[in-house]
Amino acid sequence: MSGAPAPLGAPASGAETAGFFRSRWVERPTSARELEPGTLPRGFRAAGVAAGLKRRGLDVGVVVSDEPDTTSAARFTTNALVGAPVAVSAEGAVDGLRAVVANSAYANVSDGERGMATARESQAVAADLLDVAAEQVGLASTGKVAVELPQERLIEGIANAVANLGDDGLGFSEAILTTDRGPKRASLALELPSGSVRLAAQAKGAGMISPNFATMLCFVQTDAALAAETLDLLIGVCVKRSFDRISVDGQLSTSDTVYALASGASGVRVEQETEDELRFGQALDALLRQLALEIVSDGEGASRVGRVVVRGADELVEPVARAVADSPLVKTALHGGDPNFGRILQAAGQALAGRAPFVVDLEIEGRRVASAGQEHEMSAEEWAALEQAVTGPEVEIELTVPGSGGETEVFFSDLSHEYVSINADYST
């Protein structure tokens, strides 16, 4: 995509971004080497099994760390309505998890006491089989809401998965999928000043859960040794720059969950405020950003990913970016490959209601289309180039609003006929 601006910290596009780190908006970590995607960091075992929750395919997964000093961190949805797995997992401390149990097909949301009992029972059974405490097992479910998650099948699936734990994460990464087009996973070898460690993650999301709302899940493992607070800090920062920055349809799930476990099995310790932490953090950041972008580009019916960058007053940048990213008019224009910047200005103006005069600068793929809210005069040639520039797989929008000091970005998918089909034509 010629004429594209150089996004913050992004490398030039081209051959060097091949492999997992496909997006020009993700800086490929310099000290990382890609491993086979199923490769688990040392100390971890995993499995995915078919428990009959889905009509076919894997639907229950377990990841466990065999290291007793494993540390962990977690993030959960901020929706006031949370599923039973989130409610149960968030009850205890989440800094000493040893295992995660995940299932697809049923989200176990809004099923009352029955759902809570199923979550607690699955946690207890997994803990028992893995010889850890119940609160050391993190739960995650994704799929239909307000429908009973069949407890017996889930429990059998957990037992079966525990009996089949092995040293690759491929099955696990498939067991968490719902209507995702395919698994989202990567495994990296990192060369840190203090030694070599591995970092892996499996994610799912954005496919609709026939026909309920999307959930994003992400499971991170590393064999680096990190204090729980260091891991929590890194996960906090990286989630804010990845899964918190994406929108398929502006809808917040009841089940969004990120679990990160550090087994320490590499013997390499990552201390705070060291070059080790910096490089580890860069790799984690790139990994989660690319996974977040995979979720957006796998948005229901999505064919194109947009990135809106907003600069200006701190309190304005977030609402303006969200208004643009969530506008169905902007999203349909993105789908149509239409450089319809009037819709971007309108969405920004809506977020800035009551703050006239409207003085916004707008660039699309590095081309200035509006200055101070007014159309920038373009020659026919410039217009044709702009039209061409918005037909690629990634389209960048940059807005400057009044004020200074704030900058944010949101990645978003387009809105297509398929979105409507997935969400309207299927029945509950």
Place this chain on the structure above:
Amino acid sequence: MSGAPAPLGAPASGAETAGFFRSRWVERPTSARELEPGTLPRGFRAAGVAAGLKRRGLDVGVVVSDEPDTTSAARFTTNALVGAPVAVSAEGAVDGLRAVVANSAYANVSDGERGMATARESQAVAADLLDVAAEQVGLASTGKVAVELPQERLIEGIANAVANLGDDGLGFSEAILTTDRGPKRASLALELPSGSVRLAAQAKGAGMISPNFATMLCFVQTDAALAAETLDLLIGVCVKRSFDRISVDGQLSTSDTVYALASGASGVRVEQETEDELRFGQALDALLRQLALEIVSDGEGASRVGRVVVRGADELVEPVARAVADSPLVKTALHGGDPNFGRILQAAGQALAGRAPFVVDLEIEGRRVASAGQEHEMSAEEWAALEQAVTGPEVEIELTVPGSGGETEVFFSDLSHEYVSINADYST
């Protein structure tokens, strides 16, 4: 729709709601009689002409009151980005308008000084031809944004319309349309204690403006005599209960405008805090609510109208109602005739983020489906009845959130394939 709840103040459905007041959510005013839709109140003349702004059809309209003591009130979009017609019209006092000039096809938004000059010129020309002051002419344009509104054609159209002013509003109501399926208009005869008056309105909206964002316009005329502040008060209240309560896609236009003119030609004075004002207000309220519902049901590709009523703490009801009404998941479910209440709970939970526990009661078409956020057990028979109930042209959702004292409603359209087609497949 059997089993439907009795909405606030709505009459039972059936034969008595035939005619213009089709929605069960609009109380048919008891003292009103429907006139032929083009009938103008006394003192007004109007015309709609084809000025070549559209490829075919009427596109420039003028309404004028011949009474020098005419009073008026206006409401404009709150979008920080406003079109030149709004900017120019809002500059002056809007309590003494004598005429409105409207055009379709071009919205005159984001066209810089050229657009402002065209708006001022059109206002000056109309004022001159009608022998009123420039600030007594209200402007409204709807159509493509960020494209030049051809000034010469507009001016010629205004001159032609003024030369053809007559005593019906049919042409005017057609000249303001863009991709509306048809005109939205009504004319009423009101029997007030102090005498008979007429009340008429013409509206447009929700059709997309190939391919730009929707605008709603509404023009109200009455031959009752009202002090400008009384008219302003009534318009304020009624707009809040009508055009402020609808959402096709959550997108706020840059050009939304309501103008109300009272000629006083009936000789009947409507004073504040009288039975006259009460009845006049009821009729105006019903008129604007029905027109607002016409806009929603004419939403791009819309086939069904939803009403979400939220009760609870004052600061919660509005964000929850907007979250439900604007959720593409709720809208696609409405389109599919799917009683997918998990999506409603999820949208409510998103608006209530950070306010757990989630204790929300939900009724759909008067049937309780969730209590305190948990699924209400339903028999197969009850479920089948619910599924049937959501296939009608109007579907009602009632949510009770924590707290008390607040109540609001939002009317919204469904989201269909046609919406995507209209907004993605057309090119700028």
